[in-house]
Amino acid sequence: MRSISFLLLLLISFTLNAQNNAIQAGERLNYNISYNMSGIMNTIARVTMETSEVKTKKSTLLRLKCTAASFSKWDSYFKIRDLYESYVNPNTLTPYLYKREINEGGHYKFVKYNYDYKTKTVKSLIRKKSKNFESGFWDQNNTVNFSSGTRDIVATLYKLRTLDIHKATVGASDSFNVLFDNENLKLTFKLLGKETISTAIGKKECYKLAIGVSEAILKGENTNIIWLTADENKIPVYARFKVAVGSGELKIQSASGLKN
Amino acid sequence: MRKLFTVLGIVSSIIAVVLALLPISNLAFIPAIIAFVFGVLAFLQIKKENGSKHVVQLTFLLTIIALSLATYKSIYNKTELGNTEQLEKLEKESEEKAIEELEDIEISD
Numbered sequence: 001m002r003s004i005s006f007l008l009l010l011l012i013s014f015t016l017n018a019q020n021n022a023i024q025a026g027e028r029l030n031y032n033i034s035y036n037m038s039g040i041m042n043t044i045a046r047v048t049m050e051t052s053e054v055k056t057k058k059s060t061l062l063r064l065k066c067t068a069a070s071f072s073k074w075d076s077y078f079k080i081r082d083l084y085e086s087y088v089n090p091n092t093l094t095p096y097l098y099k100r101e102i103n104e105g106g107h108y109k110f111v112k113y114n115y116d117y118k119t120k121t122v123k124s125l126i127r128k129k130s131k132n133f134e135s136g137f138w139d140q141n142n143t144v145n146f147s148s149g150t151r152d153i154v155a156t157l158y159k160l161r162t163l164d165i166h167k168a169t170v171g172a173s174d175s176f177n178v179l180f181d182n183e184n185l186k187l188t189f190k191l192l193g194k195e196t197i198s199t200a201i202g203k204k205e206c207y208k209l210a211i212g213v214s215e216a217i218l219k220g221e222n223t224n225i226i227w228l229t230a231d232e233n234k235i236p237v238y239a240r241f242k243v244a245v246g247s248g249e250l251k252i253q254s255a256s257g258l259k260n
Numbered sequence: 261m262r263k264l265f266t267v268l269g270i271v272s273s274i275i276a277v278v279l280a281l282l283p284i285s286n287l288a289f290i291p292a293i294i295a296f297v298f299g300v301l302a303f304l305q306i307k308k309e310n311g312s313k314h315v316v317q318l319t320f321l322l323t324i325i326a327l328s329l330a331t332y333k334s335i336y337n338k339t340e341l342g343n344t345e346q347l348e349k350l351e352k353e354s355e356e357k358a359i360e361e362l363e364d365i366e367i368s369d
Contacts, residue, residue, distance in 0.1 A: 032339075040286045043339050056359055059367045063355065067347060073283040075342040083350055087358055089367045096365050097358055101350065114361065117368075 020091055022161040022234050025053040025062060026257035029235060033068070035248040045070045045080050047250065051158075051257075054087060062090040064154050078105040086154040093159045098152035098179075113144075113152060113179060121145055124182050142182055150177040150184065160189060161234040165207050175214055188214040190222070197227060199237045200253050205230040206237060232260035262305035269298035269319040276326035280333070288330040295323045 029049040034041040047068045054063045063085060070080040082104065087097040098113040110127040122144045130138035151159060156176050163174065173190040192208040207230050210222035223242040228234040235258065239250040272295035279288035299319040306313055 037284060038287060038290065040290075042284055042286060046341055054355065054359060054362070056362045056365060058363075059365060061362065061365075061367065063358075065351065067344075067351065069341055069344050069347060071339045072342040073337065073339070077283060079342065081344070081347045081350075083347065083354065085354060085358070087362060094367075096367070097362055099354060099358065101354070 020093055020162045021232060022259060023051060023062070023093075023158055024257070024259040025051050025090070027051045027259070028254075028256050030253040030255075031250050032253055033248060033250050036246050041249070043071065044074050044078075046253075053090075060090065061087045061096065062093070063087055064093075064158050066154055066157075080104050084154050086152050086158075088155050088158070093151070093155055093162060095151050095155040098154065100152075111181070115146075120147075122179060126182065144179065144182050144184075146179060146184065147177055150179055152179055156187065157236075160209075161228065161236075163234075165191065165209075165228070165234065166230070186214045188212060192222065192225070194230060195227065197238060200251065201237070201255050204237055207234070233258045262302060262309060262311060265298045265302035265305060266315050266319070269295050269302050270315055270322075272298060273319045273322035273326065277322050277329075280326040280329040285330045285333040285337075288326050292323050292326045292330070295319055295326075299323065 027050065031047040031049070032043050033045045033047055034043045036042075045068050047066065050065045050067075052063045052065070054061045064087075066082075066084040068080055068082040070078065074080075080103070082102045083100070085097075085099045086095045088095045094117075095113075096115050098111075098115075100109070100111040102109050108129045110125070112125040114123040116123065124140075124142045124144050126140040126142070128138050128140075129136060132138065156178050159176065168174075168191050170191055170193045173188050175186050175188045178185045178187045188211070190210045192210055194205060195208045196203060196205045204227075206227040209226050209228065211224045211226055212221065216223070225240045226236055227238040228236055235252070235255055236250075237252040241248055241250070272291040276288045276292035276295055279285060279291065299316055302319070303313070303316050305311075306316060
């Protein structure tokens with residue numbers, strides 16, 4: 001009985017740490033994305049994750065910005081220019097505004113979520129290119145309900161870094177409610193263990209975590225894996241992922257402005 | 261057998277050249293090696309049977325071109341970011357619009 005209570009306590013502590021001791025404004029992380037083609041990795045794009053302070057009349061927010069841009073040699077074949085942003089509370093990383101503007105090989109999409117915590121709803125706007133409208137865009141406005149703790153994908157990625165992973169045991173997992181394309185998804189992170197890996201910023205001891213929709217993780221399908229440094233910053237240094245056509249990896253190139 | 265090796269060799273060498281010209285030039289090494297192997301096999305058969313060597317010679321020539329181009333690209337071509345001016349402009353505009361929208365937001369811990 002005592003051991004069960006201890007395990008529960010560990011799981012709860014993995015979940016409930018709300019304060020942010022890992023992220024500060026001015027942090028900049030650069031990554032290269034490679035895509036596996038017939039067993040050979042091809043570097044296709046640069047991903048930048050940046051944080052900055054945003055001051056409004058009444059409050060100071062943290063802007064979490066992720067951009068992806070393809071390398072020049074790919075631009076004429078499949079140009080990528082993506083912008084993902086989340087404006088969050090600097091302490092709890094609770095989001096207030098989320099924007100996603102993607103330009104991928106001619107495909108354009110803009111998504112905006114305005115969170116309203118009083119009514120627990122998100123005002124969502126999805127904009128796509130369309131010839132049927134004079135403006136050239138088709139706007140879809142919706143109101144989506146969300147449960148407590150729901151975040152967008154950017155805020156969730158940063159929130160993961162604020163968890164007390166060092167208190168968790170191997171095999172422990174945690175779930176997050178994520179709003180993506182107006183759908184409430186349940187993403188689960190499972191601690192697979194600790195590993196020391198070589199990166200462009202040196203040899204790092206890392207937490208190895210599997211990410212996926214809850215059902216897949218429960219089945220043991222660890223196709224998407226992320227390595228976070230096993231220090232206070234918990235920055236993602238390496239990730240392996242599977243997409244519909246093939247697989248790829250994300251490797252850190254540089255990190256600056258870290259909190260610890 | 262000689263014809264099969266010759267055809268496989270020349271086709272692989274053409275694929276290697278095409279891949280070497282594309283951004284995925286790293287992939288050209290695979291068909292180039294295949295083309296070289298079939299080229300050698302075809303060459304040995306031709307030597308035995310005293311046939312024409314023209315196609316095999318072309319296979320080797322194309323393979324060498326593909327290998328040289330792919331090697332040159334892998335050594336000297338730097339992975340440089342494309343033009344991100346528009347993206348940077350979008351980032352700034354997006355932040356300005358966001359500040360306007362968040363003007364009346366009061367955050368709670």
